[in-house]
Amino acid sequence: SAVISQKPSRDICQRGTSLTIQCQVDSQVTMMFWYRQQPGQSLTLIATANQGSEATYESGFVIDKFPISRPNLTFSTLTVSNMSPEDSSIYLCSVEDRDSDYEQYFGPGTRLTVT
């Protein structure tokens, strides 16, 4: 199974600033996903990030607000831009292991608080 780490684990940021979250995987994977989990809510998919192509965003999420990079098969970043208190959430990355029947492995998450 893939082991995923995220940095930072948590942060408190001021309104109007940006934060870049890093996701590192211990093996090469094709598909990486970024999710948002708002307080007391379920997970919502932000975008799918494949190496070598632009990220695919879900309805309600745009590249200007959540730019994503995927420079190689083990690493991705998600930036939360021009933050507002409504962006306070846990942000999780996950990877899909097609060798394990499409099982997704999740990172520990980044807990973001915007003041």
Place this chain on the structure above:
Amino acid sequence: AQSVTQLDSQVPVFEEAPVELRCNYSSSVSVYLFWYVQYPNQGLQLLLKYLSGSTLVKGINGFEAEFNKSQTSFHLRKPSVHISDTAEYFCAVSSMDSSYKLIFGSGTRLLVRP
């Protein structure tokens, strides 16, 4: 498009009692079904999954789930819970039509009391 409904937002239960967490899905095509658990301040961990074959799926930590196609359900069960099972449980669905993206239910908080 797929959707997942978890009917109970919170399920309180006493230690060593059995528990069932309900999950219903909606889809026009064949689906894969998953149950994930999220312990406080942690990421998600896969409990079990149904891809095909036997409708009764056994997972980690003594959990099992049964796929019922006619009722479009995938309820999670455990015959005897422990205090350490207190966590948030998410049911999720994916399919070829959605490029195997996971669609999550709203979650059920299992609260095990001594």
